[in-house]
Amino acid sequence: MTSSIISQPDPIDQATFEIADHLYRARLAGEVDRESLRSINRSHGTDVATALLYRHFRSRPMEIPFLGPKQGEKSWMIVIVPGAFHKEHPEIGGDGREIRDLAKTNGWRCETVPTASLGTTAFNAESIIQFLNQRTDDHQILTISLSKGTTDLIAAVDREPSIVDRLMGWISISGVPCGTLMADWLLDRWRLRPILNLMCWKLGADKQAVRDLRHAPGSSHQVFQQIPCIHVAGFPLQRHLSNWRSRLWHRRLRSTGPNDSVVLLEDLLGVSGTVLPIWGADHYLKTQWDLRRVTQDLVNKLTTRQSA
Structure with a gap:
């Protein structure tokens, strides 16, 4: 059911993918955990490790469930939870504009939670809770969270679990469920502290917003077990990185x-x-x-009953 969304590696990537596939079958026997992946990363490089992890997720069942609406049930709408810097830098994609345009084209009802672009997780969680609680209509909600928006929505559900009852499903696009080493990198280097402080002052941002994103590997979130959730994630090799910022941070984290x-x-x-x-x-x-392409395919599959 996901064949129209997932692509095979390009021919130029085939050599990397073949090495990864061999390691996945012969060395790891199809079992991947953090330590084995990091071992491959050290011995064969990040590109091979990326291809191996992609191979692992491709081998798992990826059926996209039909969520509705079924005959006689409530209608549905999309609610976008935007990412960080969605006001200061909308060009990076965190404002959800592409999804709103797509919704308009398809006639889908769509609204965006007015979270603070540089807000703390606690502040944005409260904004999400208020937004959902103030709704008096009976629409079931398909949430689409972008990047840090996933962190904010997790925090909102942790604060007020009852909001899950309004959600028919969740698409997390490039979500940050366990924080990011980007935050650790900025916070832990004493030489960068004056720069970070100046940046926060200039933008009117609370430094706590960065602390909220410290990497917390192994974080377990109950909400992902309560409603159907799809985690959409990019798997780039170094040659795929789209701009200087992506290349810089990929190099720092790899x-x-x-x-x-x-x-x-x-x-x-x-x-x-x-x-x-x-x-x-x-x-x-x-x-x-x-x-737009990924969202179009996913929403169609989630809300359109497939013929037998």
């Missing part, structure tokens, strides 16, 4: 393991739900795959 330039992809090994790997895309699904 000594630890495969990443999309923000998220360590090994964090997806521990989340419940369906992981949908997008080959050749970096954070926000830049490069050969675009956000």
Whole structure:
């Protein structure tokens, strides 16, 4: 059911993928955990480790469930939870504009939670709770969270678990379920502290917003077990990275393991739900795959009953 969304590696990537496939079958026997992935990353490099992890997720069942609406049930709508810097830098994709445009084209009802672009997780969680609690209609909600929006929505459910009752499903696009080493990198280098403080002051941001994103590997979130959740993640090789910022952060993080330039992809090994790997895309699904295409296919599959 996911064949229209997932692509095979390009021919130019085939040699890397063949090495990864051999290691996956012969050395790991199809079993991947954080330590084995990091071992491959050290011995064969990040590109091979990325291809191996992609191979692992491709080998798992990836059926996309039909969520509704069924005959006689409530209608549905999309609610977007945007990512960080969605006001200051909308061009990076975190504002959800592409999804709103797509919804307008398809006639889908769609609204965006007014989270603070540089807000703390606690502040944005409260904004999400208020947004959902103030709704008086009976629409079931398909949430689409972008990057840090996933962190904020997790925090909202942790604070008020009852909001899950309004959610029919969750698409997390380039989500940050376990924080990011990007935050650790900025916070732990004393030489960068004055720069970080100046940046926060200039942007009017609370430094706590960065602390909230410290990497917390192995974080377990009950919400992913309560509703159907699809984690869409880019799996880029170094040649796929779309801009200087992606290349810079990918280089900083790759000594630890495969990443999309923000998220360590090994964090997806521990989340419940369906992981949908997008080959050749970096954070926000830049490069050969675009956000509109993936969202269009996913929403159609989630809300349209397939013929037997």
